[in-house]
Amino acid sequence: MPLSPEARSLLDMAYRVGAPKFHELSPAQARHSFQKLQFAFRPEAPAVASTTEVPMARADGSALLSRLYRPLSSSPRDVLPLLIYFHGGGWCVGDVASYDVLCRQFANVSGCAVLSVEYRLAPEHPFPAALEDAALAFDWAVQHAGLLGIDAGRIALGGDSAGGNLSIVTALSLRDAGIGPRFLLLIYPSTEILSKRLSRQNYGEGYFLDFGTLQWFFEHYLPDGNTEDWRASPMRAASLAGLPPVMLIAAEFDPLVDDCAAFAGRLREEGCEVDYLQVDGMVHGFITLGKLFPQANDAVRAAAGAVAAALRAG
Numbered sequence: 106m107p108l109s110p111e112a113r114s115l116l117d118m119a120y121r122v123g124a125p126k127f128h129e130l131s132p133a134q135a136r137h138s139f140q141k142l143q144f145a146f147r148p149e150a151p152a153v154a155s156t157t158e159v160p161m162a163r164a165d166g167s168a169l170l171s172r173l174y175r176p177l178s179s180s181p182r183d184v185l186p187l188l189i190y191f192h193g194g195g196w197c198v199g200d201v202a203s204y205d206v207l208c209r210q211f212a213n214v215s216g217c218a219v220l221s222v223e224y225r226l227a228p229e230h231p232f233p234a235a236l237e238d239a240a241l242a243f244d245w246a247v248q249h250a251g252l253l254g255i256d257a258g259r260i261a262l263g264g265d266s267a268g269g270n271l272s273i274v275t276a277l278s279l280r281d282a283g284i285g286p287r288f289l290l291l292i293y294p295s296t297e298i299l300s301k302r303l304s305r306q307n308y309g310e311g312y313f314l315d316f317g318t319l320q321w322f323f324e325h326y327l328p329d330g331n332t333e334d335w336r337a338s339p340m341r342a343a344s345l346a347g348l349p350p351v352m353l354i355a356a357e358f359d360p361l362v363d364d365c366a367a368f369a370g371r372l373r374e375e376g377c378e379v380d381y382l383q384v385d386g387m388v389h390g391f392i393t394l395g396k397l398f399p400q401a402n403d404a405v406r407a408a409a410g411a412v413a414a415a416l417r418a419g
Contacts, residue, residue: 116313140203146396153209157175174219184255185217197227215413224239227326228328287350290412296338353381361389
């Protein structure tokens with residue numbers, strides 16, 4: 106189907122004459138621009154039962170900051186399932202504040218607690234700093250389940266774009282451990298740094314996530330240029346077998362859409378349970394922009410419902 110009218114309106118705004126392209130900005134400018142976009146087009150923030158700032162100690166003594174959301178339907182005594190969420194932004198932009206509304210939505214619709222993680226960003230902290238933070242967030246949540254009021258045996262990992270990448274790689278790293286996530290929620294995840302699939306060509310210019318922006322992200326995140334490391338490109342992992350059930354949401358007009366479909370196909374081939382949802386008429390990044398895209402709110406409900414079903418007791 107064609108681009109939705111709302112997506113066309115967003116693209117017209119993004120490519121107006123004289124506006125600098127995202128990859129022409131400094132990291133600080135890009136982060137500010139990203140946050141402005143999120144704040145302008147996110148829905149109204151729904152009330153939740155509570156939000157709590159959660160610092161986690163790294164080995165070097167610094168703190169990994171996260172925010173815990175408990176759904177409006179919960180009481181302080183409830184032991185809840187948990188979705189650990191890693192925001193998108195090419196490993197270079199994005200933050201907990203920009204994803205506040207999305208995480209509130211996920212908490213209320215799923216009935217689960219949500220832990221939104223403020224992982225370190227490139228270029229100040231290139232690969233594998235974000236992955237180290239993602240691993241720490243999972244381990245810390247398991248070890249401090251009582252403090253968080255969550256069930257350590259019912260944890261899902263989720264994220265969009267770069268955050269989806271972090272979810273996949275963390276789950277693969279935990280695959281042979283005694284405890285791992287019960288579910289993966291992947292929203293247009295980055296699964297390969299270098300790809301020759303057609304969507305990279307078809308939607309690489311003029312559809313929001315331009316080729317130049319992708320290169321800007323990749324070069325900042327991977328300054329050594331090692332794009333074949335499976336921890337950067339999980340499609341390069343020797344095996345995907347043994348991952349938990351997955352819901353993968355893709356956008357029709359996204360340069361990553363063919364990579365997403367190929368990754369879902371490989372998961373199925375290797376025995377993983379996959380629910381693949383392509384949202385037609387949408388561009389990369391739509392999930393947080395529910396004030397502009399009705400499709401975003403529909404996708405949030407579908408995603409949250411899948412998380413709830415996967416993390417039910419038993």
